[in-house]
Amino acid sequence: MIGIIGCGAMGGGMVQRLLERGHRVLCHDALPEARARAASYGADSAEDVGEIAERCDVIFLSLPRAEAVEAVMAALGPLLPPGAIIVDTTTSEPETTRVLAQTAAELGYAFLDGPVSGGPQGARQGTMTMVLGGEAGAIERIRPILNDLATTIVHVGPAGSGHAAKIANNLLCAANLVLVSEMTRLAARNGVSLDSLLAGVNAGSGRSGVSEVNFPRWILSGAFDSGFTMGLMRKDVALAAGLADRVGLDLPATRAIADIWESSREMLPDSADFNEIYKYGNLVNV
Numbered sequence: 001m002i003g004i005i006g007c008g009a010m011g012g013g014m015v016q017r018l019l020e021r022g023h024r025v026l027c028h029d030a031l032p033e034a035r036a037r038a039a040s041y042g043a044d045s046a047e048d049v050g051e052i053a054e055r056c057d058v059i060f061l062s063l064p065r066a067e068a069v070e071a072v073m074a075a076l077g078p079l080l081p082p083g084a085i086i087v088d089t090t091t092s093e094p095e096t097t098r099v100l101a102q103t104a105a106e107l108g109y110a111f112l113d114g115p116v117s118g119g120p121q122g123a124r125q126g127t128m129t130m131v132l133g134g135e136a137g138a139i140e141r142i143r144p145i146l147n148d149l150a151t152t153i154v155h156v157g158p159a160g161s162g163h164a165a166k167i168a169n170n171l172l173c174a175a176n177l178v179l180v181s182e183m184t185r186l187a188a189r190n191g192v193s194l195d196s197l198l199a200g201v202n203a204g205s206g207r208s209g210v211s212e213v214n215f216p217r218w219i220l221s222g223a224f225d226s227g228f229t230m231g232l233m234r235k236d237v238a239l240a241a242g243l244a245d246r247v248g249l250d251l252p253a254t255r256a257i258a259d260i261w262e263s264s265r266e267m268l269p270d271s272a273d274f275n276e277i278y279k280y281g282n283l284v285n286v
Helices: 009-020 032-041 049-055 066-079 094-107 119-125 136-141 143-149 161-189 194-202 209-219 230-246 252-266 274-284
Strands: 002-005 025-028 058-061 085-088 110-113 128-133 150-157
Touching (some): 002 049, 009 025, 009 119, 009 143, 049 066, 066 094, 094 161, 110 136, 128 161, 150 161, 161 230, 194 209, 230 274
Parallel strands (some): 058 085, 128 150
């Protein structure tokens, strides 16, 4: 039995994928409607984390932020049997993860950081990318389960490394969205259409996941329905800026990108799709 704590868009997608691959899944979420939705997929529902600890020795966390992970682990950790494995897929903070992994080692279970990319659709289809930090032996023990959830799995180092790499990834995505959006305005002033700009960029060295995927799928289409919000990206960009500050690094480009995402708050609410940052330059230059 595999446990999942946090059955929102990403956690719910993982629930469906694991069930499809033949696993039994036990879910817990603070929201009754999320538990009911997971049950409708065919998962068992747990009223509290104690039931998860009692019935599952592999547990995935899919939570909104580090504080939620700390709260869940404060209740869950002391109840876990020796040898249990926790995989935290939350985009959390490396320092928090290192503390939780140390506590886990002292109590005899493993705490891995395994943040994911690919959105709810990737979670549902098992096509996510997962960057992992933590003990290599624990990762190998659950490799078959990880392979059912993700097509790309990268072990990047000790505890906290996965979350550090994911923060870097999301900052780069946030920066590329801003930069490609600005380049569309520059190109338009010089008579180059958005379609033509993307064709040129994607044939050259400036291409990125943003120019190759985000713009065609969610921006050019006008869909803006990636399942990842402005609020979540603002949180992740702030995590990158805060992490740099805590380790004493002066990263001016990171500060500038963080300022842009924060400044957009008045025009683009946290509930908006994160790709709508494309609209920000046009809004402020009206």
